[in-house]
Amino acid sequence: AQKVTQAQTEISVVEKEDVTLDCVYETRDTTYYLFWYKQPPSGELVFLIRRNSFDEQNEISGRYSWNFQKSTSSFNFTITASQVVDSAVYFCALSEAVGGSGNTGKLIFGQGTTLQVKP
Amino acid sequence: SAVISQKPSRDICQRGTSLTIQCQVDSQVTMMFWYRQQPGQSLTLIATANQGSEATYESGFVIDKFPISRPNLTFSTLTVSNMSPEDSSIYLCSYFDRLNYGYTFGSGTRLTVV
Numbered sequence: 070a071q072k073v074t075q076a077q078t079e080i081s082v083v084e085k086e087d088v089t090l091d092c093v094y095e096t097r098d099t100t101y102y103l104f105w106y107k108q109p110p111s112g113e114l115v116f117l118i119r120r121n122s123f124d125e126q127n128e129i130s131g132r133y134s135w136n137f138q139k140s141t142s143s144f145n146f147t148i149t150a151s152q153v154v155d156s157a158v159y160f161c162a163l164s165e166a167v168g169g170s171g172n173t174g175k176l177i178f179g180q181g182t183t184l185q186v187k188p
Numbered sequence: 189s190a191v192i193s194q195k196p197s198r199d200i201c202q203r204g205t206s207l208t209i210q211c212q213v214d215s216q217v218t219m220m221f222w223y224r225q226q227p228g229q230s231l232t233l234i235a236t237a238n239q240g241s242e243a244t245y246e247s248g249f250v251i252d253k254f255p256i257s258r259p260n261l262t263f264s265t266l267t268v269s270n271m272s273p274e275d276s277s278i279y280l281c282s283y284f285d286r287l288n289y290g291y292t293f294g295s296g297t298r299l300t301v302v
Binding site for chain 1: 221229230232233278280284289291292295298
């Protein structure tokens with residue numbers, strides 16, 4: 070069965086600090102996709118990144134970077150030089166490939182990490 | 189990606205009543221999903237809705253409580269029936285984009301049951 074674990078419930082940092090949000094996943098499929106979403110206080114879900122299981126390259130987008138390690142089933146997210154606007158709940162999510170083994174492509178979310186960035 | 193519109197954005201309802209939430213996508217999509225997010229919690233999948241077939245419900249969710257319709261490839265509704273305060277949550281619809289292998293979410297319906 071699929072499972073996503075975000076062990077950090079809440080993180081509080083001071084502006085300009087770097088912060089890493091951890092994500093560990095479980096799946097029996099060899100083809101799967103990992104996602105990160107941001108949910109600001111307004112409630113909408115903002116897509117940040119998608120990674121497929123065959124692409125272990127790390128990715129950087131501005132102050133955001135992601136580290137995908139299949140060996141440890143982890144997909145961690147780092148914010149460099151955090152800002153107050155980064156304050157939000159961040160969700161890691163997993164989807165198994167559609168079609169194979171009857172997978173419907175549903176997205177399974179971790180419990181989320183609430184990040185508070187203080188000025 | 190197609191645009192997905194969800195309404196109502198919020199509602200306050202009396203216990204024992206029902207509320208129907210609508211999601212409209214501006215292009216045809218095969219799979220749509222309905223999620224519930226209880227206060228301070230993560231998103232939990234309620235059901236998967238494919239056009240032309242009955243919705244597939246996740247463990248803990250039943251059709252009598254959360255009936256879903258999917259009359260065509262651009263529209264779906266979720267009804268929260270016989271509501272109680274425990275149903276107070278944000279409900280989100282989503283669709284799966286095969287071309288981009290991504291998920292687009294509606295803006296959510298914030299439901300309060302009093």
